[in-house]
Amino acid sequence: MIYLDYQATTPLAPEALAAMLPWLQTQHANPHSAHRAGRQAKAAIEVARMQVEGIGPAGAGALAFTSGATEALNWAIKGTTGPIVTLATEHAAVLDTVAAEARRGRDVTVVPVGADGLVDLDRMADAIRPGTGLVAAMLVNNEIGVIQPIAEIATMAKAAGALMLCDAVQGYGRVPLPAGCDLVAMSAHKLHGPKGIGGLWIGDGVMLEPLLHGGAQEAAGRSGTLSPALCAGFGAAALEMHDRENDDDRHLDRLWTLATDMLAGWTINGSVRHRYRGNLNLRRAGLDVARLMSDCRDIAFSAGSACASGSGRSSHVLRALGLSEAEARSSIRIGYGRYTTQDELAAGLDAIKAAADRQRVAA
Structure with a gap:
């Protein structure tokens, strides 16, 4: 199988x-135990941190290590107080949590984005008023890859006395x-680490109410026994x-050029x-994505966020860009990275293009 779904998860390094x-295999001690084996496990976790x-x-x-980004984002949102400002294209882990807080009586403002997926900073400035408690914005959108102006948003949050949460x-x-973020959520399996672990970076002086109670083993009072194996895998990734930042960037540029050249007739979303x-x-008018994925069963790619697959709903991110229901449903997401070869990408895109062309001929 050719794997082109890096936004859903990345191969383990x-x-x-x-x-x-x-x-x-052999080192099974609880890192919160006081004996030597426990202290060794704790030391491994601190290296990973x-x-x-x-x-x-x-x-x-x-x-603070967490079970993943969903826990980190829930903690960051539920552990703060005051009105919340966020964006219409945020991940469900933010939007659903914010909606839950709204049901509890917390004031919430969801700011729209433009057709390019970027927030209008003037509209953001209008939404972030003195008294706002938390501003939440995603650095790189999981569905369309758009990079939001986090530094500018964080400056607005600071001016209003609000905390800035970045879903990174x-x-x-x-x-x-x-700079300027007070809370940063992350996930290991998006950067070639294991599933089941993430983290919340908590800025100096930021106080959060615990989301989980029962031991306060982690920073800022997060409770639960940590897995040295998962922490070590996260740290190594x-x-x-x-260490590979420059090599990865150059490889990514080559893959991007190849992909955009091969799919030159398609429309990029965002x-x-x-x-x-x-x-x-990207999208192609009239494309039946379900049929395309069935015809390309040996290629792993996506019609949107893996977290919403099977819901039957079109992408809220694409609808927020102003796309029609038909345009949103004719869009696919292709993700690649460090372990994707140029030959693999070319072969995968050739197959996707051929299947899409067959649909157009049949129509």
């Missing part, structure tokens, strides 16, 4: 697997994290992201200029 294996922090935000703060899941280690180039979301 060999270095991450190697770091995990000892903690899965430093490795993940090494590609994180500048400035003072602490990383798709950009962590790939796109520079702007982060270290590899740092800004081309302000975009992470490992995400290519």
Whole structure:
């Protein structure tokens, strides 16, 4: 199978697997135990914490490991107070959590985006008023790859006395994290680490109410026994992201050029200029995506977010761009990265193009 769904998850880096294996095979101690084996497990977690922090935000703060980005985002939102401002194209882990807070009586403002997927900063400034408690915005959109102006949004949040939450899941280690964020959510399996672990970076002086109670083992009071294996895998993946940054960027540019050349007749959804180039979301008029995916069963690509697959709904992100229902349903997302070869990408795109062309002939 040709794997072109890097936004859903990325292949596990060999270095991450190697770091995990000892903690899965022979070193089973609880990292919160006081004996020597427990202290060794704890030390491995602290090494991993430093490795993940090494590609994180500048400035003072602490990383709390979580079960994933969904927990991190829920914690960041539910652990704060005051009115919330967010964007219409945020991940469901933000929008659904914000909606739950609204049902509890918390004031929420959802700011629309333009046809390019970018927020209008004037509209954002109108929404972020003095007294706002939290502003939440995604660095790199998981469906269309658009990079939001986080630094400018964070400046507005600061001026209003609000905390700034950045969902950096798709950009962590790939796109520079702007200064000014108070809370940053991340996920290991989006950067070639294992599933089941993420983190919330918490800026110095930021106080959060715990989401989970029962031991307060982690920074800022997060409760639960940590897995040394998952932490070690996350840390090794982060270290590899740092060490391979330039090589990965050059490889990504080559893949982007190849993909956009081969799909020159398709329409790219969202800004081309302000975009992470490992995400290519595009549409073709009249395309039956379900049939396309059935005809291309040996290629892994997506019709949108994996988190919403099977819901029967078209993408809320694409609708927020102003696309019609038909346009949203004729869109696909292709994701590639470090372990995608140019030959694999070309073969996958050839097959997708051929299947799409057969639909047009049949019509």
